Amino acid sequence: MANDQKPVVETRGLTIRFGGHIAVNNVSCAFGQGTLTAIVGPNGAGKTTYFNLISGQLRAHAGQVLLNGEDVTRLPAPARTRRGMGRAFQLTNLFPNLSVRENVRLAVQARKGLGFDLLSMAARHTELTDEAEQVLERVGLLARADAAAASLPHGDQRKLEVAILIALDRQVLMFDEPTAGMSMDEVPVILDLIQQMKVDASRTILLVEHKMDVIRTLADRIVVLHHGYLVADGDPAEVMNSPIVQEAYLGTGVADRV
Numbered sequence: 001m002a003n004d005q006k007p008v009v010e011t012r013g014l015t016i017r018f019g020g021h022i023a024v025n026n027v028s029c030a031f032g033q034g035t036l037t038a039i040v041g042p043n044g045a046g047k048t049t050y051f052n053l054i055s056g057q058l059r060a061h062a063g064q065v066l067l068n069g070e071d072v073t074r075l076p077a078p079a080r081t082r083r084g085m086g087r088a089f090q091l092t093n094l095f096p097n098l099s100v101r102e103n104v105r106l107a108v109q110a111r112k113g114l115g116f117d118l119l120s121m122a123a124r125h126t127e128l129t130d131e132a133e134q135v136l137e138r139v140g141l142l143a144r145a146d147a148a149a150a151s152l153p154h155g156d157q158r159k160l161e162v163a164i165l166i167a168l169d170r171q172v173l174m175f176d177e178p179t180a181g182m183s184m185d186e187v188p189v190i191l192d193l194i195q196q197m198k199v200d201a202s203r204t205i206l207l208v209e210h211k212m213d214v215i216r217t218l219a220d221r222i223v224v225l226h227h228g229y230l231v232a233d234g235d236p237a238e239v240m241n242s243p244i245v246q247e248a249y250l251g252t253g254v255a256d257r258v
């Protein structure tokens, strides 16, 4: 992050324990506007837990999470979402029985600050539905608009998560292995969509990812977690070749193992 830029998301000394195990250990890191940071590390390194602490699914035992300089450590996930954090799975989990179209429409509605007010919703129903359908077209899900979210095959559910993030239009976008479980031909669709979101430099994008080709395509910066510690942070090529990362990945071939 450029020195003169104020961080959008920052963690200071962030720590959480599960029993005697410290899953995220004193992690301090700042994420600026207009960058996509890949958070990598071996299985069990603490990546998803770190995400959960940032988005508010988990509460830290120590340390702070700041969003645009405001301490949000004690705020629950929905309050963080209202302040600009977007992590789509929260919504897909909430509305599995609603149709694909309705899931995206609710996200459009939330973005416009309409909440769940039934009257204003009815009055603007067509407009909201049109917008939802435009987003579904972008992610290639328009043909599935009437299907229940829970009935979609895995790859399409991941696309729906991205559609919801696009519709929510948050300042911070968090993707946890967005291409996991997708077939080879579906992966480029998702990468393309994330690239498109990156083009708008007002965003701060965080990505937990194992696949090296995905990281190579998307990341401006790599942060490495290992045993809950932040062990490396910087330019992708530099970080992947650093001794500490080579060590963290059992000695060799880090580029192929991530």
Ligand SMILES: Nc1ncnc2c1ncn2[C@@H]1O[C@H](COP(=O)(O)OP(=O)(O)OP(=O)(O)O)[C@@H](O)[C@H]1O
Pocket (backbone or CB within 6 Å): 018, 021, 023, 041, 042, 043, 044, 045, 046, 047, 048, 049, 050
């Ligand atoms: N709710 C929980 N209760 C107990 N232990 C947990 C919990 N969540 C995570 N852990 C433990 O914390 C550690 C970090 O897990 P986490 O899922 O954050 O790792 P990760 O880097 O995302 O791994 P992966 O790449 O396999 O998804 C692991 O040892 C995990 O077993």
